[in-house]
Amino acid sequence: METDREKTENIIYKNRKAILDDWMEKIKKLSVSPFTERIPEAQLMKQSYDLLEMLRQEISKPGNGEIAGKESEKLLSLLRNIISIRAEQNFSSSETAAYIFSLKDVLFRYFRDSFADAPGILQQEVMRVSSIIDRVGIISFDIYSEIREDIINRQSKAIMELSTPVIKAWDGIVLLPLVGIIDTVRSQEMIERLLQGIVDNEARVVVIDISGVPVIDTKVAQHLMKTVTAATMLGSEVILTGISPEIAQTIIKLDIDLGVMRTRGSLKAGIEDAFQLCGLKIMPKKENA
Amino acid sequence: MMKEIIGLQQQTDIIQARKIGREMAKTLGFGSADQTRLATAISEITRNAIQYGRGGHCAISGYSDRNERKISISVEDRGPGIPDIDKAMEDGYTTGHGLGAGLPGARRLMHEFHIESGSGGTKVVMGMKQKNF
Ligand SMILES: Nc1ncnc2c1ncn2[C@@H]1O[C@H](COP(=O)(O)OP(=O)(O)OP(=O)(O)O)[C@@H](O)[C@H]1O
Ligand SMILES: [Mg+2]
Numbered sequence: 240m241e242t243d244r245e246k247t248e249n250i251i252y253k254n255r256k257a258i259l260d261d262w263m264e265k266i267k268k269l270s271v272s273p274f275t276e277r278i279p280e281a282q283l284m285k286q287s288y289d290l291l292e293m294l295r296q297e298i299s300k301p302g303n304g305e306i307a308g309k310e311s312e313k314l315l316s317l318l319r320n321i322i323s324i325r326a327e328q329n330f331s332s333s334e335t336a337a338y339i340f341s342l343k344d345v346l347f348r349y350f351r352d353s354f355a356d357a358p359g360i361l362q363q364e365v366m367r368v369s370s371i372i373d374r375v376g377i378i379s380f381d382i383y384s385e386i387r388e389d390i391i392n393r394q395s396k397a398i399m400e401l402s403t404p405v406i407k408a409w410d411g412i413v414l415l416p417l418v419g420i421i422d423t424v425r426s427q428e429m430i431e432r433l434l435q436g437i438v439d440n441e442a443r444v445v446v447i448d449i450s451g452v453p454v455i456d457t458k459v460a461q462h463l464m465k466t467v468t469a470a471t472m473l474g475s476e477v478i479l480t481g482i483s484p485e486i487a488q489t490i491i492k493l494d495i496d497l498g499v500m501r502t503r504g505s506l507k508a509g510i511e512d513a514f515q516l517c518g519l520k521i522m523p524k525k526e527n528a
Numbered sequence: 529m530m531k532e533i534i535g536l537q538q539q540t541d542i543i544q545a546r547k548i549g550r551e552m553a554k555t556l557g558f559g560s561a562d563q564t565r566l567a568t569a570i571s572e573i574t575r576n577a578i579q580y581g582r583g584g585h586c587a588i589s590g591y592s593d594r595n596e597r598k599i600s601i602s603v604e605d606r607g608p609g610i611p612d613i614d615k616a617m618e619d620g621y622t623t624g625h626g627l628g629a630g631l632p633g634a635r636r637l638m639h640e641f642h643i644e645s646g647s648g649g650t651k652v653v654m655g656m657k658q659k660n661f
Pocket of ligand 1: 457458572576577580581605607608609610616617621622623624625626627628629630631632650
């Protein structure tokens with residue numbers, strides 16, 4: 240006697256080509272932008288076919304539909320593969336979920352035909368398979384979020400490195416032009432890179448230019464002070480430049496004491512100071528007689 | 529009359545709030561020094577709401593008529609409140625390893641400043657206005 244589970248599995252197995260076609264039809268319709276522009280058709284077919292096969296095995300297993308154990312490992316790694324392609328291609332989480340969940344409708348149409356004379360079994364099997372696909376959907380969502388987070392971290396790290404350059408201006412002089420928003424994470428990064436820059440360049444003077452920083456509030460001021468303290472500990476002098484009149488006003492209102500720092504209005508004046516501190520001087524070129 | 533409301537949960541909401549504030553001030557015709565003062569005050573008060581008040585929201589509203597232009601900021605949280613407001617308003621008072629300059633600084637940056645606090649949370653209302661000629 241064939242069990243209900245085996246019957247269901249058989250339905251999927253016998254109709255797998257048709258199910259796959261229906262499913263592909265459906266997901267192509269779901270997507271806002273043409274799916275196949277982002278994922279090659281052949282790859283999509285192959286992955287979906289594999290996924291259907293593994294789901295069939297999952298469905299054939301006795302138990303409560305828990306996606307766990309040795310046999311499910313292949314399913315999980317395939318899912319990770321499929322989802323990561325989508326996450327990298329900027330598919331939204333709902334598009335990604337829809338890909339998995341749309342299989343339900345397709346499968347259930349075939350179940351209805353095959354279990355037409357046994358409504359009780361039909362309902363039981365629909366519920367069972369539904370809960371398995373739900374679990375796969377939830378796992379996919381977790382994988383998706385994890386991968387997106389990874390991508391975002393990677394990107395913001397890249398931006399951070401781009402926007403916190405430590406530039407060697409002259410022997411013994413490094414320049415740190417700050418642009419954009421300084422938060423705790425960035426300030427940490429800033430301090431680390433600056434200290435490394437000081438050591439690498441044996442810098443005596445550090446010029447920090449803040450003309451690209453939109454708001455100097457107490458937090459930013461505190462980060463700046465920490466940066467200065469750290470640089471001073473390595474024996475460098477710090478010159479802060481690029482304080483706009485607007486920012487100067489707010490700093491005064493906030494009553495933050497930047498007195499510990501040597502400040503100069505313009506970057507040019509700061510660099511001149513830096514030269515002086517290094518015992519150098521900028522002079523007009525003398526014509527050779 | 530313009531009005532915007534920004535939820536305050538995380539760091540990026542602070543940036544969003546002060547950006548909206550700055551833009552509204554600009555639209556209303558405030559100069560760049562005022563825009564910067566406003567943005568800085570918003571930064572201080574919204575950060576407090578997130579850091580000490582478990583988040584909340586920030587309402588920014590403004591108008592300009594024949595007589596004056598005005599921008600008002602209201603920041604509310606549902607945190608534990610400030611036990612001693614007078615002390616919190618003192619320069620240098622901090623319980624969070626800050627500079628203790630946020631509240632008193634914001635008061636000096638703005639033209640109007642009110643703070644209420646109780647066990648149900650904290651509310652700061654501040655405003656900046658200017659005559660229209
Ligand atoms: N929304 C709030 N809810 C509860 N406590 C607050 C709130 N805002 C401020 N406080 C209390 O008031 C103190 C002073 O706040 P203030 O903003 O002046 O300084 P700070 O946040 O400690 O440091 P800074 O703003 O200079 O980085 C805080 O340390 C905190 O104890
Ligand atoms: Mg503060």
